[in-house]
Amino acid sequence: MPVTSYEILRMLLPVEVHPLPEDRQAVLRKLIAQICQMPQDEIYFPKHKKDGLWLCLSLPKVKAQQLVDQFSQNDEALHPLCAEFVIGQLNLLPIIYDSVRLTELRPDHESLIRLVYPGAERLEVEQILEHDHHDNLVLLTRVLHGHGKPFVRQIVKIGNGPELRRTWQVCRRNTQKRLPLIAPRLDNYVEWRGMAAMNYSYVGGGMFGQTRPLAEFYQDSGVSTSAVINIIDTMLGDALGYHWYAQNMPLVCSFAEAYSAVLTEHLRVRLRPDSADGVARPGGAPDYLAGYRRLTGDAILQSHHQLPAGELVQIRGLMVTDIKPNELTLQHPIDSGIVVKVEGSSLPMLSLQDRVVVRGQVVYNRQQRLMEIAQHIFAQGTDVAIDVSQKSLPLIAGVNAFPNPLFLYDDILKQKLSGLKATVCGRMCPGMILVDQRQRGWLTDLELAGERHAIFDFITLETGLRRLLVTQLEEPFSLGDYIQFEENLTAVAMGEAGESPDHPRLKRAFLIIAALRKAAEQFMQQPVDFAGEYLPGLFLVNLGMLNNYDAIGEDAARLAFVTAAVVGKSISGKGEASPYFFKADLFRQSV
Numbered sequence: 001m002p003v004t005s006y007e008i009l010r011m012l013l014p015v016e017v018h019p020l021p022e023d024r025q026a027v028l029r030k031l032i033a034q035i036c037q038m039p040q041d042e043i044y045f046p047k048h049k050k051d052g053l054w055l056c057l058s059l060p061k062v063k064a065q066q067l068v069d070q071f072s073q074n075d076e077a078l079h080p081l082c083a084e085f086v087i088g089q090l091n092l093l094p095i096i097y098d099s100v101r102l103t104e105l106r107p108d109h110e111s112l113i114r115l116v117y118p119g120a121e122r123l124e125v126e127q128i129l130e131h132d133h134h135d136n137l138v139l140l141t142r143v144l145h146g147h148g149k150p151f152v153r154q155i156v157k158i159g160n161g162p163e164l165r166r167t168w169q170v171c172r173r174n175t176q177k178r179l180p181l182i183a184p185r186l187d188n189y190v191e192w193r194g195m196a197a198m199n200y201s202y203v204g205g206g207m208f209g210q211t212r213p214l215a216e217f218y219q220d221s222g223v224s225t226s227a228v229i230n231i232i233d234t235m236l237g238d239a240l241g242y243h244w245y246a247q248n249m250p251l252v253c254s255f256a257e258a259y260s261a262v263l264t265e266h267l268r269v270r271l272r273p274d275s276a277d278g279v280a281r282p283g284g285a286p287d288y289l290a291g292y293r294r295l296t297g298d299a300i301l302q303s304h305h306q307l308p309a310g311e312l313v314q315i316r317g318l319m320v321t322d323i324k325p326n327e328l329t330l331q332h333p334i335d336s337g338i339v340v341k342v343e344g345s346s347l348p349m350l351s352l353q354d355r356v357v358v359r360g361q362v363v364y365n366r367q368q369r370l371m372e373i374a375q376h377i378f379a380q381g382t383d384v385a386i387d388v389s390q391k392s393l394p395l396i397a398g399v400n401a402f403p404n405p406l407f408l409y410d411d412i413l414k415q416k417l418s419g420l421k422a423t424v425c426g427r428m429c430p431g432m433i434l435v436d437q438r439q440r441g442w443l444t445d446l447e448l449a450g451e452r453h454a455i456f457d458f459i460t461l462e463t464g465l466r467r468l469l470v471t472q473l474e475e476p477f478s479l480g481d482y483i484q485f486e487e488n489l490t491a492v493a494m495g496e497a498g499e500s501p502d503h504p505r506l507k508r509a510f511l512i513i514a515a516l517r518k519a520a521e522q523f524m525q526q527p528v529d530f531a532g533e534y535l536p537g538l539f540l541v542n543l544g545m546l547n548n549y550d551a552i553g554e555d556a557a558r559l560a561f562v563t564a565a566v567v568g569k570s571i572s573g574k575g576e577a578s579p580y581f582f583k584a585d586l587f588r589q590s591v
Contacts, residue, residue: 028055095113120145134325160194164195165191179446214228214431215468251417251420258337289314305367318332419524424450468509475504482506
C-alpha cells in the first residue's frame, strides 16, 4: 500500500493572533473540507510556535495541489474563504536531498519534515546520522526560515509517535537545567498519523561550512591525530567538563548499581496470548497465581541465571523505565541495575515510573543470552577458534590464557566503585557528535542525559572509537596485533611501560584513547585508580556491546569481547567486593 504524502500550505494572516483560536480553526476546516471535498478530520493545523503571521495547513498531496490550483485561478468556491481570511501566499516547502544517497527517506518522512517546519522557505537534508531497527531516523538538515533569516543547521528526529513523544518529554526535562553551549536546544514537535518528528536547534556548523560526524572526521586520513585529540579535549575536558563532569559529588556504590544496566537484561519475559500472563498495576493483580514462580528484586539477583527458558514467573516490585512498541523495560526503583524486559503484542497503556506486576514466560536469562551471542559471533569469520564455554581463553599462542568475560562479569559487578557523580550525556557516540568547520564538537542528543558515574561519557566514547577500527578495510590487523594494542593501553593507564603500536590505524587509536583517558583523570576520584574505577567500567561497557551485535556488526562485537578479556585479566580480583544492595541497607523500602 503506497504511503500518503502530505504537504504544508502556508497562508498569510496579518490580522490574526497566534495560535489561531479553536473556533477560527473550525470555520477554516469546514470551508476547506467543502472546497476540497474531503473529511474534516484529514485537515491538520500544525501547532508550531514560530512565525505567527502564517497559518500552516497540512493536506494530502493531491488535495493540496488542487487547492493551490484553485487559488491560482481565483476559483469561485474560495470566495467564502477569502472573505473570512486574508490570503497572502500559498505554497509548498521544498525539501532538497540526494535521493540516490539518502534512500531511507520516504514520502511520509518528507510530510513530517514539512509539519515540523511550518514557516520555513527551503530545507536541505544533508545527512542521515542514524537509522535504527525501529525505523527511527536522525537527520542533519540546513533550513532557511525566511523573513531575512540565514540558513541554520538543525537535527530532526522522526519515528514512532508514542515513543518519540516520550523522548520529547524526557529531553524537555533534561533541558530545563542550565545546559553547556555545545548541547542542542529543543525547537518543535509534531505528530501525524501514528508518527512524530522533533527538531533541535544545532548551535554549530555555520551557514556554509562543512559539518561532519566525529566518526567520519576520525576516519579521515587527512585529519591529523592531534586534531582529533584537540576536539575531544575541548569538548569533554573544557565545554562539558566545566558544566557537567566537575560537579564533584561523591559516588560510592557497587559497579552493579552504576553499570549493570549496560549489559543484557537479567531476564526477558514474554506475554503468552490466551493465558493468565499480563502486566498490571499492583492493586489490580492477584498476589499469586498457581504455576508461576514469584520473584522480587532480590530474588532476580539471586536466581536469574538459574531460570531456564519456558519458566513461568510472576515479578513484583519493578518500575517502568522505557516503553517501546511491544516492549517494556522494568527496573528496580532503588537499584536500577536490576533490569527485566517484557515483550508482547498487547501491552497495556502505562506511564514511566509506574510500578507493575508481570506474569509471563522466561525467554532467556542474562548468562544464557550472553553465551548465545558470544557463540554466534565466534562461530564463523574469525582467524582463531575460541570456545566461549570455557573459563579461560587461549587467544594467541605462546601467551597465557585470558579470563572469559562471561565468567568474570558477576565478580566485577560486585566490586566497589568509589568515584564521583555528575551529569553526563549518556550517549557519547562518535557518529552522533558533529564537528564543525572550526573543528569544534557539538552534541546532537540529550535523551539519555542524567546523573551517573562522572567518567561514563569518556568510557562510552572510548568504546565507540574502537568500533571504527572495523569499518576501515585498508591495512587490516591481526588478533595478536589487537591484543598487544589493548595490553599496552592498559599498561599505560596503570602507570607501567607501554609501547605505541607500529600498525598505523592501531597507533592512531592508541594515541587518541590514551589522551582521552588522560583527560578523564581530572574527573576521577583522587588519587586516580584506573584499575579500581575506570577499567571495570570499560570492561562492562564493552561486554554490553554484545547485546547490540546486530546493530554494530559481528566484527565490532568480537573486538569488544576481546577488549573485555584483556582488560579483565588486569583487574580480576583486584577490586574490593561490595554487596549489590550497597545503599539498600539504609534506604530499603517495601515494593
